[in-house]
Amino acid sequence: MENNGGIKSNNSSPEELQRTTRERNKVKQLFINYGLLIVTIIVFFIFSFIVPRFTNFRNILNLLGQGSIIGILSIGLTNIIICGEFDISFAEIAGLCSLLSVLFVGVYHFPVLLTYVIVIIIGLSISIVNGINVVYFGIPSFIATLGMMTVLVGVSKWITGGAVLYCQLPKSFELIGRIRITGVIPSILISFFIIAFFVAVFLELTFKGRHFYAVGSNAEAAKRVGINVAKIKFEAFIVQGIIASIGGLLMASLFGIGSPDIGHDFVFPAIIVAFLGAVFLREGIPNIFGTIIASLLFAEIANGLIMIGADLWIKELFQGVILLFAVTMVSILKPGGIPGVHL
Amino acid sequence: MKKNNDDNYIKKRATNELLFTFLKNYILVLVIIGLIIVFRILNPAFISVSNLFTIMTQVSIVGLLAMGLSIIVIIGEFDISLGAISNFVSVIAIALVIDDVQNIYLIWTLSILIGIILSMINSVFVVYLGVPSFIVTLGMLSAATALSRAMTKGGITMFPKSFPAGFTVLGKGSIFNVVPISVVIFLVIAIILLILVEYTPFGRKLYAVGSNPDASNHVGIKVKSVKMKAFIITGFLYGVSGVLISSMFASASAEVGATYLMPAILSVIVGETFLSLGYANIKGTIISAFLLSILFNGFAMTNIPFYLRSIVQGMILLFTVGFQQIGKAKLEISYLGEAKNGN
Numbered sequence: 001m002e003n004n005g006g007i008k009s010n011n012s013s014p015e016e017l018q019r020t021t022r023e024r025n026k027v028k029q030l031f032i033n034y035g036l037l038i039v040t041i042i043v044f045f046i047f048s049f050i051v052p053r054f055t056n057f058r059n060i061l062n063l064l065g066q067g068s069i070i071g072i073l074s075i076g077l078t079n080i081i082i083c084g085e086f087d088i089s090f091a092e093i094a095g096l097c098s099l100l101s102v103l104f105v106g107v108y109h110f111p112v113l114l115t116y117v118i119v120i121i122i123g124l125s126i127s128i129v130n131g132i133n134v135v136y137f138g139i140p141s142f143i144a145t146l147g148m149m150t151v152l153v154g155v156s157k158w159i160t161g162g163a164v165l166y167c168q169l170p171k172s173f174e175l176i177g178r179i180r181i182t183g184v185i186p187s188i189l190i191s192f193f194i195i196a197f198f199v200a201v202f203l204e205l206t207f208k209g210r211h212f213y214a215v216g217s218n219a220e221a222a223k224r225v226g227i228n229v230a231k232i233k234f235e236a237f238i239v240q241g242i243i244a245s246i247g248g249l250l251m252a253s254l255f256g257i258g259s260p261d262i263g264h265d266f267v268f269p270a271i272i273v274a275f276l277g278a279v280f281l282r283e284g285i286p287n288i289f290g291t292i293i294a295s296l297l298f299a300e301i302a303n304g305l306i307m308i309g310a311d312l313w314i315k316e317l318f319q320g321v322i323l324l325f326a327v328t329m330v331s332i333l334k335p336g337g338i339p340g341v342h343l
Numbered sequence: 344m345k346k347n348n349d350d351n352y353i354k355k356r357a358t359n360e361l362l363f364t365f366l367k368n369y370i371l372v373l374v375i376i377g378l379i380i381v382f383r384i385l386n387p388a389f390i391s392v393s394n395l396f397t398i399m400t401q402v403s404i405v406g407l408l409a410m411g412l413s414i415i416v417i418i419g420e421f422d423i424s425l426g427a428i429s430n431f432v433s434v435i436a437i438a439l440v441i442d443d444v445q446n447i448y449l450i451w452t453l454s455i456l457i458g459i460i461l462s463m464i465n466s467v468f469v470v471y472l473g474v475p476s477f478i479v480t481l482g483m484l485s486a487a488t489a490l491s492r493a494m495t496k497g498g499i500t501m502f503p504k505s506f507p508a509g510f511t512v513l514g515k516g517s518i519f520n521v522v523p524i525s526v527v528i529f530l531v532i533a534i535i536l537l538i539l540v541e542y543t544p545f546g547r548k549l550y551a552v553g554s555n556p557d558a559s560n561h562v563g564i565k566v567k568s569v570k571m572k573a574f575i576i577t578g579f580l581y582g583v584s585g586v587l588i589s590s591m592f593a594s595a596s597a598e599v600g601a602t603y604l605m606p607a608i609l610s611v612i613v614g615e616t617f618l619s620l621g622y623a624n625i626k627g628t629i630i631s632a633f634l635l636s637i638l639f640n641g642f643a644m645t646n647i648p649f650y651l652r653s654i655v656q657g658m659i660l661l662f663t664v665g666f667q668q669i670g671k672a673k674l675e676i677s678y679l680g681e682a683k684n685g686n
Contacts, residue, residue: 133661138668143612147661154653162649320485328478 036276036290040297047304059303061186067299068192069251073270074277074291075199076243081274081286082203083236084216085134085141089126089149090244091270095263096156097123097248102258103159106167120245126152127241131234156260165258188254195246199239200288212236217285268319273298275326298322368618370666371630374659375637382641389644396523398633398640400591403529404584406632408603409610410536411580416611416623417540418573419553420469420476424461425581425607427487430600432458432585434491437501437595445507451586458582459575461487466574470567491597500596513590525587532583533629536576540625549573554622606635609660616667634659 073094080087097119104115126148133144203209214222215232223229251262276297277290301322305315366373382389408425415422436454444450461483468479495501513524540546551559552569560566584603589595610632617627638659642652 133665137665139661139665143664144661147657147664150657150660151654152657154650154655154657157650157653158648320481324478324481328475 036279036293036297040293040300043297043300043304047300047307051304051307059307061189063299063303064296065186065188065254066303067295068186068188069247069254070266070269070273070298071192071292071295072195072243072247072250073266074273074295075196075288076240076247077270077274078277078286078288078291079199079203079212079236079239079243080141081278082212082216083233084219085233085236087130087141087145087237087240088267088271089130089145089152090240091265091267092149092152092156092263093123093126093241093244094248094251094266095260096126096152097245098252098255098262099156099159099165099248099258099260101249101252102165102167102169102256106165106169106258112170112172116249119249120242123245123248124238124241127237127244128234130241131237134237135230135234152263153260156263160258160260162260164260167258169256188250191246191250195243196288196292199243200292202239203288208232208235213285268323269298269302272319272323272326275330276322279326279329364619367667370663371613371617371627371634374663375630375634378634378637378641382637382645385641385645385647389641394640394644396526398636399526399529400523401636401640402633403523403525404587404591405603405606405610405636406529406533406629407580407584407587408607409614409628409632410533410625411577411584412607412611413614413623413625413628414536414540414549414573414577414580415476417549417553418570419556420570422465422476422480422577423604423608424465424480424483424487425577426600426602426604427484427491428458428461428578428581428600429585429588429603430595430597431461431487431491431494432582433589433592433599434494434501434595434597436586436589437503438494440503440506440510440589441501447507447510450507450510454586454589455579455582458580458585459578462574462578462581463571466571469574470570488597488601491595491600495595495597500594502594506593511590511593513587515591515593525591528583528587532580533625536580537625537629539576545569545572550622606632606639610635613660613663616663619667621667 073090077087077090080090100122101115101119104110104118105112110118130145130148133139133148134141137144139147203212211222211227211232214225214227215229219229222232252258255262273294274286274291277288277292277294278286279290301318302315305318379390388394408429412422412425432454435457436450439450439453465476465479465483468474469476513528515523540549548559548564548569551562551564552566556566559569585600588599592599610628611623613631613634614627614629615621615623617624617630620627638656641647642655647655
């Protein structure tokens with residue numbers, strides 16, 4: 001019985017070679033799986049070395065708070081990418097939702113809870129339109145969401161007439177985003193973790209979640225196995241809509257103003273984080289844990305660069321370089337390349 | 344008797360489908376006509392001869408850039424550096440003018456050569472080093488923009504005090520004081536390119552390489568050489584448009600090129616819907632360049648508020664692409680139905 005699956009045999013060279021190769025592959029696997037985490041920790045130490053204030057407890061919580069918004073938006077985007085589509089309008093949906101919530105609460109004095117419900121329904125509807133465009137009409141997702149983003153930019157500008165809304169907001173409005181529980185932990189971090197937890201459980205532990213991955217990895221095969229591809233993709237857009245609008249509510253809570261341009265600043269960071277998260281943990285396949293760690297990493301770098309007083313263009317350069325790296329790696333590692341972007 | 348009914352039914356369906364197919368194929372032309380009517384109603388001056396030529400001069404620049412991008416998309420790559428390259432070419436041309444070079448033909452040749460060289464740099468990375476074209480051209484975008492910024496000393500527009508004889512003729516001159524020369528140049532190049540890409544063997548090779556590089560290779564098409572040539576042609580187009588920009592604006596800045604990026608990309612995407620082709624093609628690109636120029640000119644001429652512009656832009660993008668896709672799905676379903684019932 002020579003074929004014993006690599007268990008040590010009589011020192012014959014082929015088996016030895018096999019074993020060391022397998023060990024080497026294991027190391028590579030380990031690096032790929034945990035590389036992002038390792039990089040995050042290394043960067044943390046680098047920055048804490050350069051700038052002593054970095055490890056200040058308050059600063060860490062601050063950093064985590066800022067990164068939470070990007071993290072939440074990326075989680076929504078990750079859902080869509082997992083299904084093999086793309087969505088460039090998510091940041092604009094969040095921006096519009098944040099604008100609307102400030103408008104309703106600050107200007108029209110709606111009750112806060114009612115506003116939340118209305119705004120989530122609006123964000124959901126926008127995403128449903130996206131879903132219909134992509135799934136029913138068959139418009140390529142990049143084009144469909146690009147068009148939707150353009151429309152939403154116009155709508156945002158229309159609502160505010162180009163201005164930014166500053167108004168008195170009730171204390172309860174700031175509950176989910178701004179306050180610090182026990183005076184220390186930013187509530188926005190808690191919101192982020194709650195959402196991340198639910199989405200992670202959904203994607204990793206439920207049947208529907210597995211179906212998302214299946215559709216994204218091979219839509220044709222998924223259809224043959226009996227998964228309703230169209231329905232799954234549509235549901236991905238629904239989830240994305242809910243998450244984007246919650247992100248918008250958190251944005252409004254955190255920043256306290258309604259700005260029509262706010263979505264624009266979050267598009268690239270969230271895309272970077274989603275793709276960066278895909279690079280490591282699952283070799284090119286987007287996943288929640290990667291997204292969470294990547295958003296931590298991104299927040300670290302952004303915060304650290306500010307702390308060492310780097311100019312704005314350095315931060316943008318970094319962003320560009322990281323994006324290029326992440327996108328290239330995904331297009332190389334993931335079979336099928338970057339999802340949803342067909343010209 | 345039954346046969347007669349069936350015949351009538353088939354004839355009616357055939358006519359309906361013919362009509363529908365016609366709508367689908369020529370949706371772009373119909374949208375153009377619709378836009379002209381709407382803008383004319385809002386502002387009678389819209390269809391004046393002088394406005395028409397204003398539109399055409401815009402079309403010449405956007406059209407040249409969009410045709411270059413179409414060729415790149417046809418071979419299956421992407422080029423996001425088009426605006427930056429043509430901007431840099433215009434900067435070079437103006438710099439030569441400022442340096443008192445009197446021979447306009449020398450200036451134009453050098454400038455166009457720069458465009459070709461930059462595009463060839465792109466192609467070396469894409470074709471011979473195998474880097475994804477999106478990444479390469481993104482890098483070229485940053486590099487060319489940085490170069491333009493450096494040469495214009497941080498983006499300040501360069502206004503030469505005097506021009507060599509005939510320099511501004513390209514952009515501002517007109518034949519018989521009526522037809523702008525830029526339009527003539529554009530039309531000549533467009534016709535040549537149209538014949539080259541759609542009606543010659545070389546053009547077929549472009550499409551072949553784009554649709555299936557492996558099969559093309561097996562059939563004997565030199566894929567790398569074809570792609571290289573495509574980039575060279577595109578570089579020439581960028582160079583010409585850069586020269587036109589410098590001549591039209593009689594100055595050079597670092598920002599002009601970027602404003603042409605989105606219209607060019609949109610032209611290619613929307614142009615794919617022409618004749619329901621679903622892939623990039625020269626005729627569609629030219630027509631949609633025309634459509635977009637009419638749209639933007641109409642916005643300016645009728646003073647449509649800024650927020651509405653974004654909305655209309657997005658809706659037109661969604662509508663033209665979506666309409667063409669609806670038809671596809673419906674026809675497929677109806678044919679399936681016929682096949683089932685007819686037997």
